[in-house]
Amino acid sequence: MKVLGIGESVIDEISVIAGQGDVVATSRDAGGPVLVALLTLAKLGADCTFITTLGNDEGGEYIRGLLSAQAVNLEARGHDASKVNLIIVDEPTGAREKLHSSVEYDPIADLEPAFLQEFDAIIMDRHERQAFYEVKQHMSARTVLVIDPSTELSAFTLDMMNQANCPIVPLETLAQIEGPGTVQEAVEALHRLCGKPVVVTLGEFGSLVYDGAEAVVVPGVQVRVVNALGAGDVYRAAFAYGQLQGWALVECARYANVAAALQCEMMGNAADVPARSDIERALVRTTFRDHDAEALEACYNQLRRDYLPLALTH
DSSP states (O other): EEEEEOOOEEEEEEEEOOOTOEEEEEEEEEEOOHHHHHHHHHHHEEEEEEEEEEEEHHHHHHHHHHHHTTTOOEEEEEEOOOOOOEEEEEEEOEEEEOOOOOOOOOOOOOHHHHHHHOOOOEEEEOOOHHHHHHHHHSSOOEEEEEEEETTTTTTHHHHHHHHHHOOEEEEEHHHHHOOSSSSHHHHHHHHHHTOOEEEEOOOOEEEEOOOOSSSEEEBBBOOOOOOOHHHHHHHHHHHHHHHHHHHHHHHHHHHHHHHHHHHHSSSGGGGGGHHHHHHHHHHHHHHHOOOHHHHHHHHHHHHHSSOOOBBOOO
């Protein structure tokens, strides 16, 4: 299993805030959607290569050390400074607020076409647009493309979804589609835009798989959320692992739900991703939530009030 990742690497400065506004815990870790996903896949046994930009400073050295410890091959572009994001985590809920770094990197580009065709899977985030279009042009037809559009819904991220084998988006993405009044209607609308099966991560509710005929909610896992940072990245990695094993989409989603739930129990981000043995044990002993369709719809409707819906056609 050869996996290539192309995307952003950052340092996360994490502060956990109690109900009265007091800082009750702090930590420092590495982050970035592709970085976290590759570390997860490496622990699942994949041969991983990462193309990213790293600071020529202590933060960059920390990230290099994490990757080296998991035998992830690194092809790094250098920069004077690391990107440092400030993450504020609400202790009671695990909800987070992110203050992004002001450091900017040059785009990753000029990838060797023959090199791109070596991989069974390629994982990309929305930060490397130029690299995405090079991958789109040159990757092998057999390659599984995994994309992370975050919560962005735009012409570009829709293009990413159209290229991915099975787009995975958060519920916030559905909430931005103008028109649909229910989760079912929204996922049907997204399926029409993408033209392929789609997966929606639902937080505590688990995830939803829609293949164009049936929408299946795969229940979430009962855990005490310490920090949800990186859970979506771990989910994508675990789901991609299932795809590469030839599993059905619902089976991939169940495995990914458990992996993401384990990540939520940890304080950190990249340094705390679960191992295969952790996931396999949790699959046996875990308690799945009963699906609460009414609560899910209420959550979706609140997100629709929080986001400005967009009129999109494709």
